[in-house]
Amino acid sequence: MAHIDPAHQSPAVRLLENFSLEMTGKDVPGLEEARDAIPQGSKINVTFLGNEDLEMRVSASKAVRDFGFVPVPHISARRLSSQGQLEEFLGRLQEVGATDHVFSVGGDPATPEGPYDSSLAVIETGLLQRYGVKEVSIAGYPEGHPDIENDVLWRHLEAKSAALKEQGLDAVILTQFAFDTDPVMEWITAVRDRGIDSQIRIGTPGPAGIKRLLGFARRFGIGANAMIVKKYGFSLTNLMGTAGPDTFVNDLSGLLADPDTAARTGGTDNTKLHFYTFGGLKATADWANQFTARA
Template sequence: MGVAVERKPFPLPASDITDAYSLEVSAKDIAALSAAAPRILPASTISVPYLPREDNDARLAAVLAIRRLGFEPMPHFSARRIASLAEFESFVRRAAAEAGVERCFVIAGDPSTPMGPFSDSASLIDTGVFERSGIKLIGVGGHPEGHPVMNKAEQWDVLERKCHSIGQRGMAPLIVTQFAFDAEIVLAWLKALRERGIDHPVRVGVPGPANIAVLARYAALCGVSACASMWSKYGVSIGKLFGTAGPDLFVDRLASGLTEAHGKVSLHFFPFGGIAQSVKWIEQYRSRA
């Protein structure tokens, strides 16, 4: 009888992590996306956030433009900002019919009091609107560095239930994390995710290169920790908080730490410093491989 050999997971090639990246682009930034389009990988997923200053006409125009550019639009839906079921269903149906939208992303949203009947992202999934409209994939949020109002146990429970509900409705779940600054925390979170039997693809949120003060402001708005020790791990000296920072060190550490055991992982870029700057950084990073 042969001796069993332990097969240790091996690191994935660094280039793999940028092979299927996605970008977050608001409706007002479609012109910048159009200018950068020739340099973006064909059929890339482009997420359109649900911003309170933009209406459904602007969001629909954005997803139409994204489709015409040859990319895969993924509109966001902020549950607590949606005034009615009719409004929600109308937009999803139009986005699917007119722009060929097949993937959507759901969040609860910032308002403490819902503007309509939806209190959280699960309530949007439970309407059945997505599958009836032909949507094939639903993205949900992941929070490696913590959630502002839920503890860890609650976060895992909510994530598992949403992924299960999406799968039961015949759609594919995708987990997109909030942007992070500490690769070790993300790797530990991915390990815990897989140990819980959640094997769906994950897109790890990454801030594109941007002014450090801008990054700090967005971190504070989104509830992401950005203390001195975390800035250091991201590659920023606490004494140099006025320049520009890119995600080189974060992505290097994430890529080198990923193994087959972490499952399917790619990157989702938040271009706080501008789309052109993020695309240029991606090009340079990929050229290193």
Template sequence: MAGAATIHPNWAQHIPTRITDGYSIEITAKDCEALRTAASSLAPETPIAITFLPGETIDARIDAAKLVRDLGFEPMSHLSARRIASYEELEQTIRLSVEEAGVQRMFLVAGDPPVPAGPFEDTLSLLRTGLFDAHGVKAIGIAGHPEGHPVMDEDACWAALTMKCAEVSNRGMAPLIVTQFGFDAARVLDWLIALRERGIDAPVRIGVPGPAGIKTLLRFATHCGVGASAAVLAKYGISLSRLLGAAGPDRLVGDIAAGLRPGHGPVRLHFYPFGGLARTAEWIGQHRANQN
């Protein structure tokens, strides 16, 4: 199930020389000052995802995408289907993102609200408007869930992912899968094999938590439905009996790098800083330097 278009020419090498080659990172519109500060520590042209938070205006999101572009990075704006109030709001957001910030890729999720604010129920309903391809968006990011989805069983989750990849490809855009963060490298690697066995060859960005306080990591894990059993956390380097201090993704990233094989397909890392953009950028820089 190859994409009809691609903006990932450097992914021909499935296993990167360094696991942090070609990484991406996530921010919110509120992180603009932090991004300016951390910009010199990030690799040029790094894809930077801009999350869709409730209460933020279209202008704030567009301004964040413009800043990402102006600083020499590649913006990937998020859209949450159930938070979009109208077709007109969707069209305006896509059009301005492309015209003012040069956005070429967008990331689509259904979103958390149980009742949609407007006419869009899920990612497919956004795609089927035809607005993304009409405005020249080249790639669409969709969510992957190696540890399962909070409201869908495994079969439904695979079926939805397959349909979304096909819809993106059929519209002449490139599908890109970005996974929820997790703590278990083995679970991610097994999921990648299952993905490829289903004929889905889209590039995957594996979600990795940046270095953060242990309580912060556990709070986000609970909110996102991420598995955080004592055994899994121990492999990550966290003990539930000692919640003070911070933890970094060294062991997780090392285990992913050690386990990657050609059969896992094209893979890169996607970092979730959890409010610590500078700390995450510093960690990435140190890790890359140590791999030289």
């Protein structure tokens, strides 16, 4: 990504600086293809999906580090069958230098496969620091969660933030992807009003096919009605096309740059972007470079 004098950066470019990306355990070839388009030192999250195994997750995290990026492996609490499995995973990640940053998330299974029913339960074990973890990302849900009440989400966010602070660990709040800036801004403000000052990374999809984007939105309970997708920058009448986050990034950065809002939320200094790479790592990295060049 081209370097621009901070004094001349647009709010959108400042928001896009130091973006992070997401990949699955199967995406190592895609990462290799995209490596020259991604700024060195970028954070790259590595998923913990049900169709992946330990070797795949560890190998992907190692590849991220070997290519000059910062691995952020996911720890899916409800997919862990035992404390032993958690420690084995953390131990293997530590061997490849991939435990400085992790993302502790609840995970999909309706019934936990072991002793951890939430990401908070994993944090409260105190095991993360033992394996070299310095920073923990935790989940945020600007548009809510289809299976969890909002008051529960807020209680857990506050409890996780407090537990990490007590343990001397840095925290980052990483959100589910969103299409609409209005609930995102309301949620950011609500986070700050609760006294939580951790960096927030707002999740948004990288460029991808519209049908694919809408499929993921439905799966995760994200609002995808006609008004919202129009605000994001695509039309429900053209499902064969592709869409990128240009409009979303421009609108969100403009809102964050408002002096009153920036004073209350930390603005683009304390809010960054996390890209869900539904259309591929290279397509997302190329989009980011092109967007910066145009801005």
